[in-house]
Amino acid sequence: MRHDRKYAMPLLKRFLALWCSGILIVTGCSDRQIFDETGLATAVGYDLLKDGKIRGTSVMPSINPEARNKIQILSATGETSKGIRDKMNLQSDKRVLGGQIRVALYSENFAKKGLGSIIDTLYRDSSLSSRIYLCVFAGETYDMLTYPYSEQGNIGIYLYRLIEQNIRGEKIPSSTMHEFFRAYYEKGIDPVMPYIERKGNELKIKGIALFKGDRYVSWVTPKEAFLLKLIHGKFRIGSYDTSVPVAIFGESPKNHNSKKDQVQLVFDTISSHSKIKLSQVSPPIFDIHVELHARILELTIPLKLENAKLMKIMEHGLEKELEKELHKLISKLKSLDVDPTGFGSIYRSNRRGMANMTQAEWRKMFQDATFRFHVKSTIIRNGVMD
Template sequence: MRKWVCWLMIASVFLLPGCWDQDLLKDARLVYAKGYDRSPDGKVIQTLVIRRVTPGEEPKPLNTVHSAVGSTVRDASESNLLKIDNLRFYKFQVELLGESLAKKDLFSYMDVIYRDPEAPLTAKFAVVDGKASDILQQKKVSEKLIGEYLVKLIESGEEQSTFPQETVQSIRPKMLDPGRDFVLPDIKQKGKEVVIKGAAMFHGHRMTGTLDPDQSILFTLLSGEPGKSARFSKKVNPGKVTNPSNYITVSADGRKVKRKMKVNVRRNGEVEVDLEVNLPVTVMEYAQDRLDEEKQVKRLNKTLSKILTEEADEVIGKMKKARCDGLGVGRQLIAYHPEVWKEKKWSRDYPKVRFHPKVKVEIVGSGILN
């Protein structure tokens, strides 16, 4: 009986169908980076960076760049598919958005990504000061292929707390959340280089403003989403701004930053937010030294706390002007004060919120010098 079962199992192998839906990687034209711009007549311009490897004893990866225009993202993709055989999007690592497109309804351009089961949800987003196509057409930056360079650039900014870590997956719930907005990396072309400009603020589905690098680092600290480190260089001594000895450079470990936010509602319906950030820092550079003196350290702590608190107030002012609730005050109202939230029209009432930011700096290390 056992022999018959074994022979039956062996015979059944020949009756099994093959992989009818296989997609061989060696035949695919893989998209590693893509960008979208808006044409003057309102159409979508899609730019794709496709990886290919040169044949030979020492194969080398190269980029080819293709563009197409369509009424929608899918329409532009179909135009590219007609020109490129076996085009596949499941390996793309970064998507760039031209500024003119980001200021429109971003969700309508992203809808196709969330409907595609092959779309990589961990891909990075960035807004370009100008056209996304101009950056992708470079193909290489500093001997690195443009796709890899952009991913490393964005990851470096995330580690240094220049902007929060966001992906295709993470920004969708924020776009649909009436009580919270988001920010994305803001990059630009500088000669033959691509550099970080800061962060792009969004309200709802549209880009509404920008933060410079120092301001965007403060935003990540205020939002409670710092990266591995956060670094500042500030003028703490009187004298010429051109004298390096009047400046101090400090670095904070993102894991040790403590942030508290409390949303209060007054009887008249006014919303106030108490926001406190405790920032233990290590001195990276300070030519005047004397950090072994308690009086000197206390003075620097007080000066840095005052400077960063004032700058935090400026950052919040820019966010209010852009109507970007990146700190999630609205989400707190929805959760803990639902009756108050129902009476609010957040686009109108968010700029009226009174914030009381406080950044408390404490020098806890001075490098290897005593």
């Protein structure tokens, strides 16, 4: 009897135990997402059609071993990105999910009309990563994603690696969805994205697309993108190539060919940091102090670099060249009326009571602003050869 009492549970307790184990079993079945039954899109592209509708194209890896194509491409038109996804599901044997999207592409025409609304849905959807790379494609993304590339394999992953590799290598500024949104909702800075083009079988990053608000306006070359980052940012492993006149080294050109008057210099492992000072408030004057350390990697005339004077000359040549290019870039940005470097944020952070500065106010001030560059370069190494 005593034994029985020890193991007998009161009714309530028994009921509770049953209820709990029941719940635990039932919860195991909630929201299953079986890998074989889901189609994980790796890249999506959006185009604007002539009738104002949006065409979405998504790339999914095909895990069917019998399939001839390694990827599966779905395309649908609709008014919204989620509407497009619903239509894509009608074409697919698997449930299309966005959790693995790495790259979102927008056609140039679409980007010109403004991307705000369609990117908004990306940010709102908690199933998507914040680290999605957004880019602009020169042409229709449908054509690009459906093109039968011979070597790239899964085009979504390929694109992702292409962008990732170049961001890591500090060739282009980072452009994750988070950074796009940060710039988009900030009054003193305009967003940027990589600008991608296709040449035959090859995809390449042509440059950096500049946005004004959520509208694409123009693009700049990777070299200019380097300068953008030099103004406001840090380099650890950047690289830059430039040319300076031979004359500054005190050497007369060996063969009097006009093309050889220039010496090509290539610098790499550039580490830099910049300091932007607001020297005058109205109209704004910015003093940009850039300090950079570089290693010389290549030069096209055989110079003996043991001479400290020569190094000084080379440093000076680089400084002058960079300052000239920076001024050129700034006047280009002014004519486009975009501020991808975020001078507006710096202006706001250096003045009190400007927290409510509007974008329009800043654009006006940006036009009147003066930028003074002070570049200081040090060549710390010159390879294994003097």
